[in-house]
Amino acid sequence: MNVLLENLPTILALATTGVFAGILAGLLGVGGGIVIVPVLYFLFQRFGVSPQSAMMIATATSLATIIPTSISSIRAHMNKGNVDLSLLKAWGFFILIGVLIGSSVVTFIGGQWLSALFGIVASLSALNMLLRTGKSAIVEQLPGRVGQSIMASCIGFFSSMVGIGGGTLSVPILTACNYPAHKAVGTAAAIGLIISFPAALTMLMLGQTPADAPLGTYGLVNFVGFICIVPLTVLFAPVGAKLASVMDANLLKKVFAVVLLITGARMLIQSFI
Template structure:
């Protein structure tokens, strides 16, 4: 029967020990970064998953989109493990997370159900590189926010959440590259911003993944093990690795000085900015 009549294609999934090892290492690395910096590791996962899919005869455009969607799906598991570790140390501002969540869900669904299928992404990649580079510079220089600046009101939180969810869904990231600079700009302490960002990863991922699955139901040319845009073999292996190492990253986050943590996060942001600029110009 046609693949569209059976949306989960799990038959004949190749068992490749070297691929499993590479995916496990990728999952452990991104899990540690998620716990340490509150990021989902999407910018690290997407190029590797794209490479793996491209070598399995998946069309280039589809490979990139599946990599983004699969990366986002892993954040569901990474965020749960990471946020538990941060919560035990009192680092999660649940009042902020709950206030941003409605906008995140709305923005995520808008991006994953509509724009994701249509947008090529070159211009967006260049914009992201400039934005992320600016945020990294602000954090690396450790510039202090205005002392009286606070989180915005209800409408502002809804708009901020919508932007975080929408932009995160287009690149397969957990939103920390926006949410952490945003919260620190609003005078939320760095460790609280990282912990709260980890908590925001779950609604970002859950809403976007729902959209990816619905939007990908009628696709042709999907590899075995696909569920919409999600590549289940990679999701399973990466999720297991990330859940194991995310608490280790969270423990390291609470052992490092705040200034050093900011510089580590800024360094990661510079790498993300360079990658996005390269992808945008190449596109």
């Protein structure tokens, strides 16, 4: 009981993270990882965790939370026929290779470099939201087999290293190649599971728990965060979806993009100062 009371502020803050991530996911269609990683990164530091340890634990914990939420999302998109199984068959192996390499690198690379990488990915994602408002394609179609294998490997590698699911990278890449937006979003949910499960498992099994890790951390996964975030993210995603029907989602997406850009810049600065 005393342990629970001592850690009550942390538990409440983690629960708030789940609510925030769920509402944004439903409201703006953004992946939970792009919200959860920076929030956990700064939150853990508030409770005495070093920036390096905070980033590694935030990355692994975010990936763990994506597993159940992506399963729920896959079921919804499968019912609508928006999951491209042929693309998953072609990309799955290469995504997995990228994930295994990326998640293994996380277990020994410094948290400083992970923070910098997330800052870059977050900033590019924010600029994509701000500048590429339309869904117009950049090229006519997806590249050939070799090009697609490189794309899939890179999506798996970078997503696993910064703790995000498939949507943040795969949706803009696919739509830029004239791929239907609705199928890109649906297929990205399945890509998120291919990324999150092996990546989280690798970081759980191979990651060495930092000495200053918060309560409930095994390997690099914080299970207190997982338990607090997952149910609330699932519960509040429909709330965000309902809000999207009565609010200006495009304006809110731009506001979120600006906040994400500032967050990415802050993480980049903190990485090198």
